[in-house]
Amino acid sequence: MNISYTSREQVEVYKFPWPVAIGVPLLALFVQFFLPVHAPFLLAFDLPLLVTIFFAVSRRNPVSGLALGAVMGLLQDSMAHHPIGMYGIAKTFIGYLASSLGVKIDVENPGTRFLMTYTFYVIHQMIYFAIARGMAGEDLAWHWGHEAASALANSLMAIVLFAALDRFKERT
């Protein structure tokens, strides 16, 4: 039995109708690839990461969390020009962490969601940079200001997005 710091209500495991479970991640990818053509500032958002976090903490199943993270990350990698697996590894890890965290603490209120997303975004970027520099040999520069601002933007977006996606939740 999992040790929980929350009430039974808060560790409720949710499921989603299959059109939502498949459609929302695909839509997130599509929006991520397409919208920056018209609004370049949207590149600062990582919608696939936010969707991975949301489904992982809602389902509270580490295997489905890491699987979704891996698929989203690998699809993102395949549209970029770096070696395939850089986003894959980072998002696999975040999917696993988010679902494990979802079992332990309350992730339903906006404050927690903000902090959780902020932390996960920074960890995600750190993993990505570590792989890029350590394994792929890419000469990427880490800018704390840029990463902190992006983490903030993604955390604010997460509050709105998660509230919208909450409507599709179904209790098991």
Place this chain on the structure above:
Amino acid sequence: MDFIRRHLNISILAAVLFAQVLGLAVQVKAPGETGSTTLIRRWAVLLITPFEEAFVHTQNWTGTRWREYFYLRDVRRENERLKSELEQLRLEQVRLREDANQARRIQALLAFKEQFISKTLAAQVIGTSGSDQSRILYIDRGANDGVQANMAVITPEGIVGKVLKPFPSSSQVLVINDQTSGVGAILTRTRLQGILKGTPVGEIRLDYVMADEKVEIGEDIVTSGGDRIFPKGLPVGKVAAVSPGRDMFLNIQVKPAANVNGVEEVLVITEVTEKEPDTKDLGPVRASDILAERLPSVPPKPEAPAPAGNPSGAAPAATVNKPAVRATTPAPAANRTDPASGTPATTPKPANASGAAATTPSGTNKPGSAAATNTPKPAVAAETR
């Protein structure tokens, strides 16, 4: 086995991570794209780009119908403004044509070879990589349209990037503000060369310009042609900021001429030809003429009565005016000097014979040029074609 069953989740995580790390290691070790990664990318692109393409084309169709049939406000006023702008540009064109002709003559003297963009392909931007770590655009033209890797992608304003991977009906374009991009560039005023690179936040900087050089804000930057991808002389942007950088180089920030972040239509340069400048229509010219036009002019001498036996008024050979010499050589164009009469075919003959060649190849007088001020030139140099 029992350990794995007890720690199933973490075991699966380890297995998935291990598989990806292994795949990554194989890609890093193998130079270029391996077969499997090409296949994964191809599938992903084939899966996603048709939707993007359909979306963009629907959007364009709707936008065009709206603009062309419904939203016609201010069209008349805009038409008038464009007409007046066109007249201004025509005047400027006359001046630029003259400069271009002169530049071609000089290039011919130096046996320069120019690169001409002979074929371009218009393309629509249909998507991005979706990541600010990878500044990639997807365009709706691919290998089926003749697009190949390393072709330059531009807009009329300036360069955008190069084709990284062509797929059958779409292509991946590496934008110049990507961190892995590199473009040979040259500062137009100081002629200093550097390499254009992207930064992690999507800005562009010009690297490898020595710290003791003087670079001014606002100076234009064009392609140097040294990368063998972008033809020489395409606009890149302007210097936005200059500061001392690390090591011995300047830190030059560049404002791109093209809107590389929000570009929606581009041109792919599919063919570049290299040839010597065509000067046969410009007429023969002497090296001294070209130099003389650049020299400060001397005020014209007062008119002297023509000596007997020289009714045309032309100067004797030893002090012959530059234009008079030019008048003795045949010129093919209609507004060149008429070989028979020694006067321009399309302009009335001025009182002084030297005035004949004050007419430029475009048929206009170039203000301020040596010829226009009727300055005698030494007839010492041999003709050069």
